Amino acid sequence: MGRRPLIQRDAVARTAVEIVDEDGPGALSLERIATRMGVRAPSLYNHFADKTEILAEAARLIVLETPDQGDVVDGDWVSWLVEGAVAFRGALLAHARSVPMVVENFPQRLLERLYARHCRILSDNGVPIADQMFIVESVHRMTIGSAMCAATGRPAMAPPHDPELFDTEVVADLESGRWTDDRLFVAALRALLDGVRAGHGTPVGRGVDTGGRA
Template sequence: MARPSKPLISRASAVAASIEIIDSEGLDAFSLPRLAKHLGVRAPSLYHHFSDKSEILAAVARQIAGAGTIPRRKPGPDWPEYFVTLSTNLRRSILKHRNAAPILLQYLPRDLLSRPYEDTARFLEASGVPVHLHVQILDGMERLTLGAVLTEAMRKPSTKNTIFPNVDPETQPLLARALAENEMTSRQLFEEMIRSFLHGVVRNDDVEIEDAHDMSVSAR
């Protein structure tokens, strides 16, 4: 069937409809005929904006991951909190669309995150973070955030006591006790993980600098 001479839908409406289908019916229910039916058009209309299903899914991944808002924070010594907020915003956006987690794993383009990182690198520099740590921080934040969030998205929502599911107090008493003593939600644990990584990067760098200085002094 030939495609219509003029587009009957917009690219944005097709992406939004795709997300609606995946959210409500699951990823297995998504197809081009299902999307066309949802939009009230025939499948050829979709080809005005997308070459195939994979291109639609890539656009869905870009839309979901790009929905996280950029925090407004002045550069300064509390710069790690900028990343905590940035990662938490991305986490919130992705967890709204848990059924789409496999799509993000496969189709999320790295340039979606690297382009705003120019501004983030500028923020780090203005905050006094050494330039030689920027790539380690930016690459580590991307891997850490996406890995943690997508793993969480593919699991059922948890409470403080079910972060590790199916724990048997009889055979796993120490883990059961740890869960009982845990006072952090999944979000709070996520935030502390980000802080630990960032402070650890800077602390390790300070230690290396001190060690190099001590070696230089002892060699004199």
């Protein structure tokens, strides 16, 4: 039997995640990864082409921390998608300082496999094919966007700096604190998906004004 390599790809990626979690993406370098692992930096090139490849593998590990979902219950694909998005968002925010890294280096092949699985499940639950990719892409973008806002310290529905610009009831609602990041995310996602479900039979996106863009 051959000797197990001193450096494992998974260990390198996990070390990268640890460094970014501690000090942010700007602190990551091949030298720092190597020092923490007790190896020489050039030896990392035996396993990764460059730093970008390490970032992609680190992003993949974080995405894969999302808990597995069960089956759709009673055809309620909206709740199934919301629960999955909440779980994915939670996995991202468990590594809040790494969220920008995940967004920039999201593993495309993994994303396509996830999209394909979601489309099959939506199809099994009666969602028209014309709606499926709109749904899964919208859910993904909303989840990523919400995670980015929460990770970078942009609070949801915070009281305005210039309250005189708003109706007093709007200000009172914002000051009530009822719109947390988590609650806003779930409410916005459900509003979108419930609207799509209510419009079955009319493919979404038809007649949408894109301002002249395709």
